[in-house]
Amino acid sequence: MAQILLAVLIVIATGYAAPDLARWRDFTWLHALLSRWTRASGDAAQPRAPAVLLPLLLFAACALVQFALARVLFGLPAFAFGVLVLYFCWGPRDLDADIDAVLKAPDGERRAAAAQALRPDPALAPLPFEAGALVEAAFDSALSRWFGVLFWFVVLGPAGALGYRAVQLLARNPAFAASIAARDGERLERAAGVLDWAPAHLVALTLALVSEFDAVIRTWREYHQAHGRGYFTLDLGFLGALAHAGIDADVIAGDGYASDTSDPLVELADAHTVLRRILVAWLALIALVALTGLVR
Numbered sequence: 001m002a003q004i005l006l007a008v009l010i011v012i013a014t015g016y017a018a019p020d021l022a023r024w025r026d027f028t029w030l031h032a033l034l035s036r037w038t039r040a041s042g043d044a045a046q047p048r049a050p051a052v053l054l055p056l057l058l059f060a061a062c063a064l065v066q067f068a069l070a071r072v073l074f075g076l077p078a079f080a081f082g083v084l085v086l087y088f089c090w091g092p093r094d095l096d097a098d099i100d101a102v103l104k105a106p107d108g109e110r111r112a113a114a115a116q117a118l119r120p121d122p123a124l125a126p127l128p129f130e131a132g133a134l135v136e137a138a139f140d141s142a143l144s145r146w147f148g149v150l151f152w153f154v155v156l157g158p159a160g161a162l163g164y165r166a167v168q169l170l171a172r173n174p175a176f177a178a179s180i181a182a183r184d185g186e187r188l189e190r191a192a193g194v195l196d197w198a199p200a201h202l203v204a205l206t207l208a209l210v211s212e213f214d215a216v217i218r219t220w221r222e223y224h225q226a227h228g229r230g231y232f233t234l235d236l237g238f239l240g241a242l243a244h245a246g247i248d249a250d251v252i253a254g255d256g257y258a259s260d261t262s263d264p265l266v267e268l269a270d271a272h273t274v275l276r277r278i279l280v281a282w283l284a285l286i287a288l289v290a291l292t293g294l295v296r
Contacts, residue, residue, distance in 0.1 A: 004290075008153070015096075051184040051185075051188065054170065055166040065081065082153075088165075089165040099268060102115050131264045149164050167188060168192055168195075190234065211277075216245055219245035220238060250270050
C-alpha cells in the first residue's frame with residue numbers, strides 16, 4: 001500500500017510540475033487496436049469480435065507484465081511500470097487546468113467555450129454556463145479522470161487503471177463509436193457504470209465528510225426516495241445532486257468568501273476546492289492503511 005501511495009503522489013506531482021507531459025496520454029493506438037480487434041475474424045460474413053472483450057485483453061496483458069516485473073530487481077521495475085500506467089490513465093485531460101481555464105477566462109464567450117472541456121462525455125450536448133451544470137460536470141469529470149482510475153489502481157493495480165480507462169473511452173468517447181456495434185456499445189456503457197459505482201459512492205461519502213454532512217446525506221436520501229431505485233443500481237445521478245447540495249451549502253456558509261449560489265464562477269471555484277479536499281482525504285486514507293499495515 002505504501003508503494004501505491006508513492007505512485008499516486010508521483011503522478012499528481014508530475015502533473016503539477018510538468019503539465020506538458022500530458023500530451024503523451026494519447027490513445028490513438030486504442031482506436032487502431034479496436035479496429036483490428038472487431039475485425040479479428042477476417043471474414044465480413046462472420047460477426048465481429050465483441051468490442052467489450054478488448055478491455056479484458058488489455059487488463060490481462062497488463063497484469064501479466066506487472067507480475068513478471070515484480071520478480072525483477074526487488075520489484076523496482078514493477079513500481080516504475082505502475083507509475084507510468086497510472087500517469088498514462090490519469091485524466092487524460094488535466095481537470096485542474098480545465099477548471100482554471102474557465103475561472104480565468106477574460107470574457108463570457110471564452111468562459112463558455114472553455115467550460116465545454118469539463119464535459120465527461122464529449123458526445124454530450126453543449127454544457128450551459130450555469131452554476132448547477134458546471135458543478136455537476138466538474139464532479140462527473142473528476143469521477144472519470146481522478147477517482148475512478150485511482151480506485152481501480154488501488155484495488156487491482158496498473159491493470160485495474162488501464163482496464164478502467166479503456167472501458168471509459170470505448171463506452172463514452174465518440175471517436176470509437178464507428179468501430180463498435182450497437183449491442184457492444186450498450187454492454188460497454190453498462191460496464192462503465194459498474195466500474196463507476198463503487199468510486200462514485202466513495203466520492204459521495206467523502207463529500208459528506210469534507211463538506212456539509214447534513215445537507216449531503218439528506219439530499220442523498222431524498223434522491224433515492226424520489227427515484228425509488230434503491231442504492232444498489234447503476235443510477236449514478238445522485239452524485240450531481242449531492243454535489244449541488246454540498247457546494248451550495250459551502251457557498252452559503254461563506255466558504256471562499258462569497259455566498260451567491262447562482263454565480264457559476266463562485267460555484268465552480270468552490271467545487272474545485274471541494275474536489276481537492278476529497279482527493280486529499282482519499283490519499284490520507286491510503287496513507288493510514290499503509291501506516292497501520294492493514295493491507296500488504
